[in-house]
Amino acid sequence: MIVLGIDTSCDDTSIAVYNGKENRMLSNIVSSQYQFHQEFGGVVPEIAARKHAENIDIVFNEALKVAGIEVSDIELVAVTRTPGLLPALLVGVTFGKGIAYWREIPLKGVHHIEAHIFSPFIGKVPEFPFLSLVVSGGHTLIVLVEGLGKYKLIGKTLDDAVGEAYDKVAKMLGLGYPGGPVIDKIYKNYDGDFIDLPKPRAPQFNFSFSGLKTAVRRLIEKGYPVEQVAASFQKTAIEYLTGKLKKAIKELKVKKVAIAGGVSANSLLRESLKIMQVEKNLNLFLPEMEFTSDNGAMVAYVGYRKFLIEGEDSLSMNAIARSSL
Numbered sequence: 307m308i309v310l311g312i313d314t315s316c317d318d319t320s321i322a323v324y325n326g327k328e329n330r331m332l333s334n335i336v337s338s339q340y341q342f343h344q345e346f347g348g349v350v351p352e353i354a355a356r357k358h359a360e361n362i363d364i365v366f367n368e369a370l371k372v373a374g375i376e377v378s379d380i381e382l383v384a385v386t387r388t389p390g391l392l393p394a395l396l397v398g399v400t401f402g403k404g405i406a407y408w409r410e411i412p413l414k415g416v417h418h419i420e421a422h423i424f425s426p427f428i429g430k431v432p433e434f435p436f437l438s439l440v441v442s443g444g445h446t447l448i449v450l451v452e453g454l455g456k457y458k459l460i461g462k463t464l465d466d467a468v469g470e471a472y473d474k475v476a477k478m479l480g481l482g483y484p485g486g487p488v489i490d491k492i493y494k495n496y497d498g499d500f501i502d503l504p505k506p507r508a509p510q511f512n513f514s515f516s517g518l519k520t521a522v523r524r525l526i527e528k529g530y531p532v533e534q535v536a537a538s539f540q541k542t543a544i545e546y547l548t549g550k551l552k553k554a555i556k557e558l559k560v561k562k563v564a565i566a567g568g569v570s571a572n573s574l575l576r577e578s579l580k581i582m583q584v585e586k587n588l589n590l591f592l593p594e595m596e597f598t599s600d601n602g603a604m605v606a607y608v609g610y611r612k613f614l615i616e617g618e619d620s621l622s623m624n625a626i627a628r629s630s631l
């Protein structure tokens with residue numbers, strides 16, 4: 307079955323073509339709009355929607371071309387319907403519905419976070435149960451994944467998401483948007499001393515990032531160098547994530563661990579987990595770099611599997627801005 311996967315939940319217009327039966331991704335095109343949002347230091351929903359509308363057809367044609375297929379080859383449309391920026395989501399959902407109606411093929415709505423969770427398994431077969439650390443622009447979760455659609459929330463952020471904290475810290479430091487990649491790069495090139503930042507307190511396996519943000523602001527006000535502040539923030543934030551994850555692994559006695567979302571591209575997080583893998587004898591699943599931030603591939607992958615279990619969605623399906631897993 308040839309599956310089209312569409313994601314327009316935030317500021318990336320992405321479409322992938324996936325051969326479900328052979329479990330092979332044939333193309334995954336991502337058109338990023340970050341330069342249009344940079345001057346605002348974050349994503350502006352109306353600009354995102356307009357850019358999606360301008361780009362989606364170009365991205366679609368490119369995805370077909372790279373995959374070497376025709377429109378008539380598509381047999382299922384999978385599209386992110388929730389959560390995300392409503393005006394942005396609507397562009398992808400409307401486009402997906404249009405293709406499904408025109409080609410008379412089934413439509414499947416996908417939960418964006420569910421898609422992220424399975425991104426480490428693209429081209430592979432998921433091994434249940436596994437513990438997933440979801441670290442993205444809007445979410446910071448620890449989830450026990452017992453099967454497709456079977457999730458137990460173990461912990462979550464009580465305020466900002468870690469990606470959001472990266473973006474806000476970068477904005478305060480004048481490093482532009484998105485902040486994650488810039489701060490990560492600074493960290494990699496930094497060889498000075500780190501400033502001790504307090505690890506935020508949150509009960510059990512929950513997280514909090516707002517205190518860390520305030521601590522960073524104080525350092526900036528005191529005149530510490532940008533590189534030292536950025537590198538110290540990354541060290542603290544990632545140690546905090548891995549510390550909580552380690553605690554959850556121990557308490558839940560799991561051996562299979564995965565990470566997902568934009569922040570799973572982070573070099574220190576990936577390195578730390580590889581060390582933890584050896585120490586704790588874990589089965590570690592990291593997404594390929596191209597599947598860390600938003601992409602149509604993960605939507606196609608999950609949409610196909612959900613379609614096999616649940617069947618199609620109606621064409622009256624709509625986008626929803628907020629929803630839990």
Ligand code: ATP
Nearest residue numbers: 442443444445469484485486487490568569572600
């Ligand atoms: P959500 O998936 O929760 O709806 P989103 O789709 O906006 O949110 P993603 O695209 O998954 O989020 O991730 C984007 C986030 O990842 C941004 O906050 C960005 O700064 C962060 N990010 C990207 N690369 C890195 C990196 N190397 N290190 C840390 N953070 C990173």
Ligand code: FE
Nearest residue numbers: 422442599600
């Ligand atoms: Fe995302």
